[in-house]
Amino acid sequence: MAPQRRRTAFPKVVIERDTDSEQSSSEDEEVDQEEGPVSESESQEEEVRAENGNEEKFDARKKGKSPITISLKKVCKVCKKGGHEAGFKGATYIDCPMKPCFLCKMPGHTTMTCPHRVTTEHGVISAPHRNTRNPLEYVFERQLRPSMPLIKPAHVVIPDQVNCAVIRYHSRRVTCLEFHPTKNNILLSGDKKGQVGVWDFCKVSEKMVYGNIHSCIVNNMRFNPTNDGTVYAASSDGTISCTDMETGISVSLMNLNPNGWQGPNNWRMLYGMDINSEKGVVLVADNFGFLYLVDIRSNSKSGDAILIHKKGSKVVGLHCNPIQPELLLSCGNDHFARIWDMRRLEAGYSLYDLAHRRVVNSAYFSPLSGSKILTTSQDNRLRIWDSIFGNLDYPSREIVHSHDFNRHLTPFRAEWDPKDPSESLAVIGRYISENYNGAALHPIDFFDISTGQLVAEVMDPNITTISPVNKLHPRDDVLASGSSRSIFIWRPKEESESVEQKDERKIIVCGKADKKQSRKFGDDSEDSDDDISKLKHKNVKSKKFAIELTPYSRKGKR
DNA sequence: ACTGCATGCAACC
DNA sequence: TGGTTGCCCTGCAG
Numbered sequence: 001m002a003p004q005r006r007r008t009a010f011p012k013v014v015i016e017r018d019t020d021s022e023q024s025s026s027e028d029e030e031v032d033q034e035e036g037p038v039s040e041s042e043s044q045e046e047e048v049r050a051e052n053g054n055e056e057k058f059d060a061r062k063k064g065k066s067p068i069t070i071s072l073k074k075v076c077k078v079c080k081k082g083g084h085e086a087g088f089k090g091a092t093y094i095d096c097p098m099k100p101c102f103l104c105k106m107p108g109h110t111t112m113t114c115p116h117r118v119t120t121e122h123g124v125i126s127a128p129h130r131n132t133r134n135p136l137e138y139v140f141e142r143q144l145r146p147s148m149p150l151i152k153p154a155h156v157v158i159p160d161q162v163n164c165a166v167i168r169y170h171s172r173r174v175t176c177l178e179f180h181p182t183k184n185n186i187l188l189s190g191d192k193k194g195q196v197g198v199w200d201f202c203k204v205s206e207k208m209v210y211g212n213i214h215s216c217i218v219n220n221m222r223f224n225p226t227n228d229g230t231v232y233a234a235s236s237d238g239t240i241s242c243t244d245m246e247t248g249i250s251v252s253l254m255n256l257n258p259n260g261w262q263g264p265n266n267w268r269m270l271y272g273m274d275i276n277s278e279k280g281v282v283l284v285a286d287n288f289g290f291l292y293l294v295d296i297r298s299n300s301k302s303g304d305a306i307l308i309h310k311k312g313s314k315v316v317g318l319h320c321n322p323i324q325p326e327l328l329l330s331c332g333n334d335h336f337a338r339i340w341d342m343r344r345l346e347a348g349y350s351l352y353d354l355a356h357r358r359v360v361n362s363a364y365f366s367p368l369s370g371s372k373i374l375t376t377s378q379d380n381r382l383r384i385w386d387s388i389f390g391n392l393d394y395p396s397r398e399i400v401h402s403h404d405f406n407r408h409l410t411p412f413r414a415e416w417d418p419k420d421p422s423e424s425l426a427v428i429g430r431y432i433s434e435n436y437n438g439a440a441l442h443p444i445d446f447f448d449i450s451t452g453q454l455v456a457e458v459m460d461p462n463i464t465t466i467s468p469v470n471k472l473h474p475r476d477d478v479l480a481s482g483s484s485r486s487i488f489i490w491r492p493k494e495e496s497e498s499v500e501q502k503d504e505r506k507i508i509v510c511g512k513a514d515k516k517q518s519r520k521f522g523d524d525s526e527d528s529d530d531d532i533s534k535l536k537h538k539n540v541k542s543k544k545f546a547i548e549l550t551p552y553s554r555k556g557k558r
Numbered sequence: 559a560c561t562g563c564a565t566g567c568a569a570c571c
Numbered sequence: 572t573g574g575t576t577g578c579c580c581t582g583c584a585g
Contacts, residue, residue, distance in 0.1 A: 102579075402579090407568090408565075466579085485582095564583090567577105
């Protein structure tokens with residue numbers, strides 16, 4: 001562009017500053033271009049001219065143009081307005097006051113002062129009962145409920161300490177985890193790239209990654225109920241795979257994209273998946289709202305696809321009732337979780353539609369009785385229906401909890417503890433961080449979903465990434481969590497610190513380093529076995545701090 | 559140690 | 572319906 005021409009065309013430039021005393025050295029800060037879009041190079045040029053004192057050459061009045069105002073005042077990166085700034089102050093995140101609360105999504109306050117943050121219940125909302133309570137229920141709530149123990153303490157053993165881990169095990173973020181149904185120490189993990197990991201977390205270094213099963217995101221995995229040597233996986237590449245665990249050889253049961261890439265509007269992805277062993281079918285659902293049934297014995301699709309959610313919307317979760325094989329639960333991006341009768345799977349014939357305010361990431365029947373429902377929705381609320389035989393118009397409880405959607409995160413899913421006979425313990429990772437002794441950490445939360453009580457929040461100073469993927473072991477007091485590309489195994493503190501166990505607390509570092517985690521875990525060699533005690537964190541003084549338990553002591557701090 | 563880009567996806571115009 | 576945007580996010584390259 002010719003400078004001569006521009007000189008005559010440009011109006012006067014006014015520069016606003018935070019304070020008059022500020023020097024030009026601070027001028028590389030964010031620039032608020034209120035007078036419309038100006039390219040970066042242009043605005044820089046203007047600044048230079050303004051500084052040179054040549055403003056009169058571009059006098060706006062002579063050219064009949066209004067002056068351009070360039071504000072160098074500090075602006076909020078969220079709302080782009082001045083007077084405040086959102087972001088981390090040390091390890092504490094300061095919200096933008098112009099936005100609704102990041103936790104409960106209500107306007108008028110920020111996360112810092114959110115009422116759901118200071119209660120020990122972490123924000124339980126009694127769901128609206130529209131005069132549906134009968135006298136019996138009132139008696140129960142008023143006289144019996146208060147005398148009931150909140151949760152049977154004997155059943156609550158929280159795996160609160162990292163026992164072993166594989167750092168950067170996957171080359172992309174972990175999307176799903178599954179424990180082997182019979183071999184206690186085998187953990188399966190799927191990732192965004194389509195790879196499937198098999199790890200023996202007691203022998204730690206016995207790990208394998210199968211890279212040729214899927215070509216993109218592994219969304220769900222389930223073991224074959226009749227042969228636990230094989231596992232099914234549903235992927236965004238539009239296929240279901242059935243893989244032999246020993247050999248890694250897999251067969252494709254179904255391919256929704258037989259003709260390859262025909263544009264984004266035609267590419268079908270498989271998300272929700274479960275197995276109904278009674279009926280011998282694998283159920284999968286796609287991103288257009290359809291459900292498919294695949295016969296396990298013949299490995300072939302049975303019947304036509306059935307529209308079970310809004311046409312064109314993603315069905316992210318499927319769950320077969322553990323007790324009543326006729327009942328199916330689905331959830332998806334149309335903001336509904338739906339209960340179906342397997343004998344009548346037909347568009348529009350769901351038994352119940354459970355409404356949510358946002359996308360439903362997951363919906364599960366309770367693992368033992370199958371009579372409760374727990375859902376995770378992107379409106380930052382867990383919802384619990386205490387009985388599928390009761391009134392399903394409204395959830396029995398809503399628990400406000402930070403687990404927003406984010407482009408870079410695997411969607412959070414609250415998972416039942418399959419060992420808890422009272423069916424009240426659930427685990428879910430937390431999005432927002434908390435300032436723990438100067439480190440911003442994202443805990444993994446354990447809830448008593450029968451009361452909304454936050455039973456425990458576990459974290460480790462070395463894990464600074466968010467852990468959206470969590471799974472509790474079907475028999476042992478073990479939690480597996482997937483955080484970014486790494487996998488962590490948590491055990492109860494006592495167990496972890498016992499002499500026999502101590503030697504087994506191993507961290508394996510593998511894969512290409514990313515800055516965040518290499519800083520914490522050291523990154524000298526591929527597959528080197530680092531003892532956890534060697535780990536350092538600049539903000540953490542002692543290893544003892546690693547785990548903080550019980551929400552009660554933290555009351556008032558939050 | 560920065561910054562910028564691509565990612566990939568729901569929400570909101 | 573299509574285009575644009577994005578609160579605590581990822582990973583990588585320059």
